[in-house]
Amino acid sequence: MAAKAERSKERVAVAKTYKIYIDGKFPRTESGRYFTLEDDNGSVIANVCRGSRKDFRNATVAARKAQPGWAGANAYLRGQILYRIAEMLEGRREQFIAELQLQGVARRAAREEVDMSVDRLIYFAGWADKYQQVFSAVNPVASSHFNFSVLEPTGVVSIIAPADSGLLGLISNVAPAIVGGNTCVVLASEAMPLSAVSLAEVLHASDVPAGVVNILTGLRSELTEHFASHMDVNAIVFCDGARKTARTVQELASANIKRVIARADVDWTRESAQHPYLIRDTQEVKTTWHPIGR
Amino acid sequence: MATPENKLAFEGGWEYSPAPESTDHIKVAKKYDLFIGGDFVKPESGKYFATVNPATEERLSRVALAGDADVAKAVKAARKAYNGPWSRMKPADRGKYIYRIARIIQERAREFAAIESLDGGKPIREARDVDVPLAAAHFFYYAGWADKLEYAFPGRSVKPMGVAGQIIPWNFPLLMAAWKVAPALACGNTVVLKPAETTPLTAMKLAEVIADAGLPEGVVNVVTGAGDTGASIVSHPGVDKIAFTGSTEVGRIIQKALAGSRKKYTLELGGKAANVIFEDAAMDQAVEGIVNGIFFNQGHVCCAGSRLFVQESVAEQVIRKLKDRMETLIVGDPLDKNTDIGAINSKAQLEKIESYLEIGKQEGGDMYQSSCPVPDKGYWCRPTIFTGVSQSNRVVQEEIFGPVLAIQTFRTFDEAVSKANNTPYGLSGGIWTDKGAKIFRMTQSVRAGVVWANTFNKFDPTSPFGGYKESGVGREGGLHGLDAYLELEA
Numbered sequence: 001m002a003a004k005a006e007r008s009k010e011r012v013a014v015a016k017t018y019k020i021y022i023d024g025k026f027p028r029t030e031s032g033r034y035f036t037l038e039d040d041n042g043s044v045i046a047n048v049c050r051g052s053r054k055d056f057r058n059a060t061v062a063a064r065k066a067q068p069g070w071a072g073a074n075a076y077l078r079g080q081i082l083y084r085i086a087e088m089l090e091g092r093r094e095q096f097i098a099e100l101q102l103q104g105v106a107r108r109a110a111r112e113e114v115d116m117s118v119d120r121l122i123y124f125a126g127w128a129d130k131y132q133q134v135f136s137a138v139n140p141v142a143s144s145h146f147n148f149s150v151l152e153p154t155g156v157v158s159i160i161a162p163a164d165s166g167l168l169g170l171i172s173n174v175a176p177a178i179v180g181g182n183t184c185v186v187l188a189s190e191a192m193p194l195s196a197v198s199l200a201e202v203l204h205a206s207d208v209p210a211g212v213v214n215i216l217t218g219l220r221s222e223l224t225e226h227f228a229s230h231m232d233v234n235a236i237v238f239c240d241g242a243r244k245t246a247r248t249v250q251e252l253a254s255a256n257i258k259r260v261i262a263r264a265d266v267d268w269t270r271e272s273a274q275h276p277y278l279i280r281d282t283q284e285v286k287t288t289w290h291p292i293g294r
Numbered sequence: 295m296a297t298p299e300n301k302l303a304f305e306g307g308w309e310y311s312p313a314p315e316s317t318d319h320i321k322v323a324k325k326y327d328l329f330i331g332g333d334f335v336k337p338e339s340g341k342y343f344a345t346v347n348p349a350t351e352e353r354l355s356r357v358a359l360a361g362d363a364d365v366a367k368a369v370k371a372a373r374k375a376y377n378g379p380w381s382r383m384k385p386a387d388r389g390k391y392i393y394r395i396a397r398i399i400q401e402r403a404r405e406f407a408a409i410e411s412l413d414g415g416k417p418i419r420e421a422r423d424v425d426v427p428l429a430a431a432h433f434f435y436y437a438g439w440a441d442k443l444e445y446a447f448p449g450r451s452v453k454p455m456g457v458a459g460q461i462i463p464w465n466f467p468l469l470m471a472a473w474k475v476a477p478a479l480a481c482g483n484t485v486v487l488k489p490a491e492t493t494p495l496t497a498m499k500l501a502e503v504i505a506d507a508g509l510p511e512g513v514v515n516v517v518t519g520a521g522d523t524g525a526s527i528v529s530h531p532g533v534d535k536i537a538f539t540g541s542t543e544v545g546r547i548i549q550k551a552l553a554g555s556r557k558k559y560t561l562e563l564g565g566k567a568a569n570v571i572f573e574d575a576a577m578d579q580a581v582e583g584i585v586n587g588i589f590f591n592q593g594h595v596c597c598a599g600s601r602l603f604v605q606e607s608v609a610e611q612v613i614r615k616l617k618d619r620m621e622t623l624i625v626g627d628p629l630d631k632n633t634d635i636g637a638i639n640s641k642a643q644l645e646k647i648e649s650y651l652e653i654g655k656q657e658g659g660d661m662y663q664s665s666c667p668v669p670d671k672g673y674w675c676r677p678t679i680f681t682g683v684s685q686s687n688r689v690v691q692e693e694i695f696g697p698v699l700a701i702q703t704f705r706t707f708d709e710a711v712s713k714a715n716n717t718p719y720g721l722s723g724g725i726w727t728d729k730g731a732k733i734f735r736m737t738q739s740v741r742a743g744v745v746w747a748n749t750f751n752k753f754d755p756t757s758p759f760g761g762y763k764e765s766g767v768g769r770e771g772g773l774h775g776l777d778a779y780l781e782l783e784a
C-alpha cells in the first residue's frame with residue numbers, strides 16, 4: 001500500500017527533445033523529418049531528427065569556419081578543453097548510463113562505457129601537446145639546410161560514427177580528430193543516437209568553440225554518400241563494416257581526393273583501440289626547408 | 295633610427311600609483327612541519343628555522359629543519375609508497391592524480407603567486423604570469439605522459455627508477471618543484487623533495503595540494519632544510535635517483551659524492567649565457583630581449599643572458615638604448631604589480647652580488663646603474679651593466695646570479711661564436727638577427743642546451759631544458775625530460 005501511495009505521488013516526467021548540433025546551436029533538422037527510436041517493448045523513446053543533406057552542408061560550413069581558429073589554438077589549450085569535456089561528462093555519468101540503458105545497453109556495460117568514454121577523452125587530451133613530439137622529425141638533409149617536418153590538421157573531417165557503440169565509439173573517433181586541430185561533422189549511430197545528442201550538450205558546456213564538433217542524427221543509408229562526396233570535406237572517417245558501402249565511400253571520396261580512414265570492426269571497449277595513430281590519420285605532414293649560413 | 299636627439303621619451307612625466315597585490319586571501323601558517331607519509335610531522339630534532347620576506351626582512355613563518363632521521367623517515371615512506379600503490383597503479387590512474395594537482399594549482403593560482411612573491415622577493419607580475427601558470431602546465435603536460443611512455447622510447451620498454459631525491463633552488467621555487475615532481479610521478483617514481491631554505495613556503499603549499507588531491511600517502515614527501523638536509527638525501531642508500539638544480543659548485547660535490555654508487559642523477563647547474571646582438575637585428579626588440587634576459591627575476595636565473603655581445607657597428611646605439619630602458623625599470627615592492635625588479639632573494643645573495651660589483655670595478659670595468667630609488671628595508675640591487683670588460687674578467691666568466699650584465703663587442707660571426715663559447719658553462723644562449731640562416735648557423739655553433747632566437751627566457755613544459763659542459767647533465771621538460779626518471783630496457 002505504501003508503494004502505491006508513493007507511486008501516486010510520482011511526478012510526471014518531462015521528456016527531452018533530441019535535436020542536432022550545428023555551429024554551437026541545437027536546431028531541429030531543417031527537413032522537419034524524424035525517425036522513431038523504440039525500446040525492446042516497442043514503446044517510443046524519442047522522435048529523433050532525421051537529418052538531411054542540407055543539415056550536413058550547413059554543418060560543414062560551420063566546421064570550415066571554425067577550423068582555422070581551432071587549429072590556431074595552442075596545443076595546451078586544446079588539451080585543456082578536451083580535459084574539460086571529460087570533467088563535464090564525469091559529472092553527468094548517471095544521465096549517460098541511464099540513456100545507454102534506454103537504448104538497450106545493460107546497466108553494467110553502460111557504466112563501463114561511460115567510464116571508458118571519460119578516460120578516453122583524458123587519454124586524447126594528454127596527446128594534445130605530445131603527438132607532435134612523437135610524429136615530427138628534423139630531417140638531416142645533405143645540403144646546408146635546416147629541414148623539419150611537422151603535422152598539421154587536414155581540415156574538416158566527416159565522421160560516420162560506429163553503429164554499435166553510441167557514446168564510446170563516437171568519442172573514440174571525434175577526440176583524435178579534434179585534438180589535432182581538425183573540425184568535424186559527425187553522423188551519430190542510427191540505433192543509438194541519444195548519447196550523441198547528449199554529448200553535444202556536454203561539448204557545449206566545455207569551452208569547445210562553436211562549429212568544432214557538429215553532430216547529426218539520421219539515416220546512414222541516406223547521409224553516408226553526402227559525408228563522402230562533399231567537396232569541402234578533407235577527410236572521412238568511416239566506421240562501417242559493409243564492403244559495398246566502403247567501396248561507395250571510397251569512390252565518392254575521390255572527387256576531391258578525400259582521405260578515407262576506414263575503421264570497421266574495431267572493438268572500442270578495448271584499451272588497444274586507443275592510440276595516437278588515430279590522431280595521425282587526420283594529419284598532413286608539412287616540411288619546411290630553411291638555409292643555414294651567415 | 296632613433297638618434298640621441300629624438301630618443302623615446304620614456305620618462306615623459308608619468309608616475310605610477312601603487313598597485314599592491316592584496317595578501318588577505320592567502321593562508322600562511324606560523325609554523326610548517328615536514329610532509330612525510332601523507333602527514334605533516336614534527337622534525338625529530340624539534341628544530342625550526344625562519345623564512346624571511348626579503349623585501350621587508352620580516353619573518354613569514356618557521357619551517358621544520360629536517361635531519362638525517364627525518365630524511366630516512368621520508369625515504370622509507372617513499373619506498374613504501376613505491377612498492378605499494380604507486381608503481382603498481384594503472385598508469386592512466388597515476389595520470390589522473392597528476393591532473394588533479396594541475397587543476398588545484400590552477401584553482402589556487404593567485405594564492406601561490408602571492409606567497410611566491412612574499413617568500414622569494416620576485417615581482418608579483420612574474421609569479422602570477424610565469425611561475426604559477428607554468429607550474430600548473432608542467433603537471434598537466436606530464437600527467438598526460440603517464441600512460442603514453444611506450445611512445446616516447448620506441449624499441450625499449452620503460453620502468454620507473456624508484457625513489458627520487460629532488461633538491462631544488464630558490465629562484466623559481468614552485469616551478470622547480472613542478473619540473474621535478476611532475477615527470478617523476480608520471481614515470482611511476484615516488485619523491486623526497488627538498489625546497490631551498492630561503493623559499494620553502496610554496497613547496498609546503500604544494501604538499502597541501504598533494505594531500506588534497508588524494509595521492510596515496512608517501513608518494514610525495516617534502517623535507518625542509520639547508521645544505522645538510524640535501525646532503526643527507528644525496529647520501530641516503532635508499533634513494534635511487536638524485537635530481538638537483540643549483541650551483542655548479544654544489545653539483546660537483548654531488549656528482550663526486552655519488553661516484554661508485556648505483557644512483558642515477560641529473561644536474562641542472564649554473565650558466566653564463568651569451569646574448570648575441572647582430573647589427574641587422576630589430577634593435578628595440580633586441581633591447582627588450584637584453585632586459586628580459588638579465589633583469590627577469592632579478593637575474594636569479596641560471597639561464598640568464600648575463601654576457602651581452604653586440605656587433606661593434608651598433609654597440610653604441612644598443613648600449614644607449616639599453617641605458618634608457620634601464621632607467622624606466624622600477625625596483626621595489628615585489629607585491630606591486632608595476633614592479634619590474636623585486637628583492638634580491640637573501641642577504642647572503644645580495645652580499646655576493648655586491649662583492650662582484652666591487653670585483654668588476656677593481657678589474658677595470660665601467661659600471662653603470664640606473665638611478666631608480668630603492669626601499670630602505672630589504673635586499674635590493676639596481677639594474678647594473680659593465681662595459682669595458684674582457685673575456686678574462688671575473689664578471690664575464692663567473693655566474694653572479696643577479697641583475698648584472700657584462701657587455702662586450704665583436705666584429706664577425708666567428709668572433710661572436712668563439713667569445714660566446716669561451717666559458718665553462720653551456721646552459722643557454724640568445725641570438726638577435728633578421729637573418730634566418732644566421733640563426734640556424736648560430737644555434738649549431740653555440741655549445742649550449744637551449745638557444746633563443748629573437749626571444750629570451752622562454753619556457754614551456756613541452757620544451758627540454760638543460761646544459762652542456764659544466765651547466766649540468768640531463769634534460770628536464772618535454773619528451774626528453776622523461777628520460778631522467780625511467781630505466782630503459784630491451
